[in-house]
Amino acid sequence: MKRIVCLSILSFVLNDLQAQTLRRNTSYGIQYAGSVGFLSGGLYKHNAKDKLSIGLIYGFTPKNVGGPLGSLSLKVRYNPFHIKVYRNLSVEPLQVGFFLAQNFGKNIDFKWGGNYPKGYYWWGSSFRQHAFFSTQISLALPKGYFSKAALYLEANTNDLYIYSYFSNRNTISLYDIFFLGIGTRFYLREKPITKKTYHRCYDTLD
């Protein structure tokens, strides 16, 4: 939790410092579940129409819901369709992508320990590769700090589940190996550098 707060504060400060360059094509995300944590927060950069985005996400799972666990992931998302439904409401029916997650936890060893001969366990002890697809609705916001807010539902699976699926075509279905997450993305509004921004910048440096 501390890490999320620190990261957020840091990114906000940075945004003030280099308002125009850093704020462009940036969004923040908060997600529930989705295999990277009970709750996770991320900072994303994307191209002009958010067709392609890349994000850094930190997630945590508290003890009472199956943790304590943490994860840091890099997420790449392709979002090809933007359908304007009504005024400021859009539907983006399908996104696909992948995320690479480094998991942390008391029993999640970064690497296999020295008690094992080389190659004793063949799979990575804490690094998982996930594939996902999602669907989202978004609202363009006429004014304020954010220019757009989006709500998405995402289904993902990981390398070990896929591996389990392929050798068990009778008992394990695609439905069995995909798991859900739901999240929001808030897209920053681009702003020209103003006098006020410079003052805030100096205040921060003091």
Add this chain to the structure above:
Amino acid sequence: MPMLHYITSPSLTRFAVGTSFIALAFFTTACDKFEYSPYQTDNSNRPDNLNTKNINELLSSEMESDDTVRFIFTGDSQRFYDELEDLVNKANSLPKIDFLVLAGDISDFGLLQEFIWVNEELEQLNFPYMAVVGNHDLTANGSVIYTSMFGQKNFSFTYKKHKFIFHDTNSREYNFNGSVPNIPWLGAQLRDTSAKWFIGVSHVPPFDFDFDKNLENAYKDQWAADSSFILSLHGHLHAYGDAYIYDDHVRYITTKAVGQKEFMLFELVNGKISKKMIAY
């Protein structure tokens, strides 16, 4: 009717946040498909204390009139869900089976979802099953998951005067710290006067290189010193084996993995062992 005009941003943000929280609250209670982490130790689908519950079910069905213990012995169900389904179907077609023993490596990667998938197959059995912990079950959060879902790693029960001693022999997972297997605990189990015969069930056999070499002698000597200890059952090797390994009266039997599509059917009558290989 007046058209709803462009909604202002604060209310829109509130709407987006509000909607997501309502959706979140709904899904957290209504849906078990939301995964927090592949490594999570708990979810709404996870059963608890299966070994204890299954032992209670077995003991409550115990009949004085029948002194034969009939059980199926298999092991290493790890990532063999299709074959496990076939095993369950075959096992259910056999008459008068009391229970099934799974010799560890329930899961392959120590993940909660794997334990759940395996149990979803094995709970289709017409009789209870008990599973001992394997080395794969102790990777990642597997140890916590096994303990919550199945129970203690060392446990025992007595059925028709035969005491089955399930125990953890996955010494390598504890970096050969000298406490696994727990020799004093095993000794205490043998001092039980309510049982006439004793059977050991564990994953790694004592003659394997994953078993603590410093404990091998103490382990096999303790079994050998007790003439009522008749059988030591193991998995791990994914190979069938049946031999008197050491120069004593104890018979060591290892099972094939679930994926190799053959299990053993044991009949114990007053300490006499008969077994049959059954393909599925």
